[in-house]
Amino acid sequence: MAIEEGKDPVPVTRTRGISVRLLLVFLMFLVLCVLFSFISLSTFRRFSFDSVAGVVKPSLEPCIGESSGLDQWIRPPSNLMHTMSDEELFWRATLVPKIRKYPFDRNPKIAFMFLSKGPLPLAPLWERYFKGHEGRFSIYVHSLPSYNEEFPPTSVFYKRHIPSKVAEWGRMSMCDAERRLLANALLDFSNEWFILLSESCIPIYNFSTTVNYITGSKYSFLGAFDDTGPYGRGRYNESMAPEVNLSDWRKGSQWFEIDRRLAINIVEDTIYHPKFEAFCRPHCYVDEHYFPTMLTIRAPNLLANRSITWVDWSRGGSHPATFGKGDITVEFFKKVRESKTCEYNGRNTTLCFLFARKFAPSSLEPLLQLAPKVLGL
Numbered sequence: 001m002a003i004e005e006g007k008d009p010v011p012v013t014r015t016r017g018i019s020v021r022l023l024l025v026f027l028m029f030l031v032l033c034v035l036f037s038f039i040s041l042s043t044f045r046r047f048s049f050d051s052v053a054g055v056v057k058p059s060l061e062p063c064i065g066e067s068s069g070l071d072q073w074i075r076p077p078s079n080l081m082h083t084m085s086d087e088e089l090f091w092r093a094t095l096v097p098k099i100r101k102y103p104f105d106r107n108p109k110i111a112f113m114f115l116s117k118g119p120l121p122l123a124p125l126w127e128r129y130f131k132g133h134e135g136r137f138s139i140y141v142h143s144l145p146s147y148n149e150e151f152p153p154t155s156v157f158y159k160r161h162i163p164s165k166v167a168e169w170g171r172m173s174m175c176d177a178e179r180r181l182l183a184n185a186l187l188d189f190s191n192e193w194f195i196l197l198s199e200s201c202i203p204i205y206n207f208s209t210t211v212n213y214i215t216g217s218k219y220s221f222l223g224a225f226d227d228t229g230p231y232g233r234g235r236y237n238e239s240m241a242p243e244v245n246l247s248d249w250r251k252g253s254q255w256f257e258i259d260r261r262l263a264i265n266i267v268e269d270t271i272y273h274p275k276f277e278a279f280c281r282p283h284c285y286v287d288e289h290y291f292p293t294m295l296t297i298r299a300p301n302l303l304a305n306r307s308i309t310w311v312d313w314s315r316g317g318s319h320p321a322t323f324g325k326g327d328i329t330v331e332f333f334k335k336v337r338e339s340k341t342c343e344y345n346g347r348n349t350t351l352c353f354l355f356a357r358k359f360a361p362s363s364l365e366p367l368l369q370l371a372p373k374v375l376g377l
Contacts, residue, residue: 074104076188080140080162086180093183094268108192110214111138111185115167115177116199118147121361123157125202125368128377130156133207138191142167142181170285172277174254178287182263195257200322200358201309202367204336206376210354218345219304220259223252224292235284240275244293252292255309255357265298266291304343310336310353322358328366333374 084092114120120141130137139160141149151157162184167177178196185191193214203210226249227233236249258266272294280286295303311320323332342352359367371377 070104074189076138076190080160080184082163084163086176086183089183090179090267093186094264096264102189107135107190108215109136109138109188109190110193110195110211111140111188111191113178113181113185113194113196114139114141114199114201115181115196116141116143118143118199119150120157120199122199122202122359122364122367123151123155124364125371125377127156128368128371129203129207129375131377133211136211137207138185138188140181140185142177170282170287172273172280172286172290174287175273175276175290178254178291179267183267186260186263186267192260193257194260194263195355196255197309197355198255198357200360201255201355202357202359202363203354203375204310204333204356205351205354213308213344213351213354214257216345217304220257220262220302221304221306221308222256222258222262222292222295223307224250224296224300224303224305225252227251235280235289237279237284239279243271243275244297248293248297249289250292250296251288252305253307253309253311254287255307255355256291257308259302262295262299262302265295269294272297306342306352308352308354310339310356311358320358322360323363324360325362325366328363328370330370330374333370 082089120126130139139156141157141161142164143149143161144166145164149157149159149161151159162180164177164180165173167174181196182194185194195214205213232251233246233249236246238246272290276286276290276293280289312323313320315321336353336356338350340352341348341350343349344351
């Protein structure tokens with residue numbers, strides 16, 4: 001035990017001495033490193049900061065400019081083929097400013113929304129209709145997803161197609177397509193009025209007449225009448241109550257013109273859409289009942305309760321008459337224009353329709369020939 005106790009102090013003392021020396025050397029080295037780094041950093045800042053800042057500054061300026069202006073919020077999308085889902089699109093389209101007065105110069109426009117299977121065979125007639133009125137209208141086209149547009153850059157229809165899905169006649173997918181058109185049009189704050197048309201529609205008056213009629217009206221033009229027969233109330237399903245009662249049930253034409261407020265009401269709807277999707281199935285044609293019923297419940301005082309698109313149901317059947325090359329005459333247009341007396345802002349008038357359908361592709365040639373005389377195009 002005595003020998004073991006005598007051996008321990010010697011190595012322990014030497015180890016402590018060495019450790020202290022190493023610690024001092026390390027501290028001195030650390031101080032020198034810090035001092036050298038400080039001198040280097042000061043030199044770099046003195047001689048290089050200005051040039052480095054000059055390079056960095058321009059790269060930041062565009063970012064600051066893009067995020068600070070109002071223009072990015074009010075500018076319409078430059079590319080209609082976005083990647084938003086319907087849920088994202090409808091949410092974005094229904095963001096509504098609470099302050100009614102716009103803090104910028106707003107030029108209200110009419111959105112012309114074409115619901116089509118594919119081509120627009122009557123596009124040349126519409127080109128004449130819109131010519132000279134740039135800045136007063138917007139165009140949106142919903143076609144089958146498989147269709148590729150073939151319009152030249154000079155056309156008003158060039159790159160005006162929106163992301164689409166298959167729309168089946170008489171089913172909710174047709175109403176969803178119409179809501180999709182409205183939602184995309186709502187992304188442009190300048191669009192104040194919205195007209196739904198098909199590829200077989202034509203104008204029966206010139207653009208100026210249309211604008212004056214639409215903008216001067218106190219009401220939106222959507223048919224919503226109470227049909228007590230089997231093709232009206234007979235399509236009602238009691239399972240739709242209490243959201244939709246039989247007394248609320250309305251029927252109307254698919255083709256409408258509405259203002260921005262009603263367009264938002266349609267796109268934002270999550271109450272009535274599920275009911276119609278579940279309980280209004282063939283032979284309950286949802287495109288004839290969904291919008292007329294919903295808007296009758298939500299905003300009946302804003303509806304003129306009629307359509308401004310003329311159709312001929314006199315031949316019977318589930319589809320209106322289609323007109324071809326041999327039908328297009330001056331007398332035909334006179335008949336369409338004077339076919340009805342209606343009410344406009346509380347006064348009787350014979351100017352009840354601004355558009356007409358259905359017209360076959362073969363009608364294009366005579367329509368273009370008569371356009372200068374009959375339509376003023």
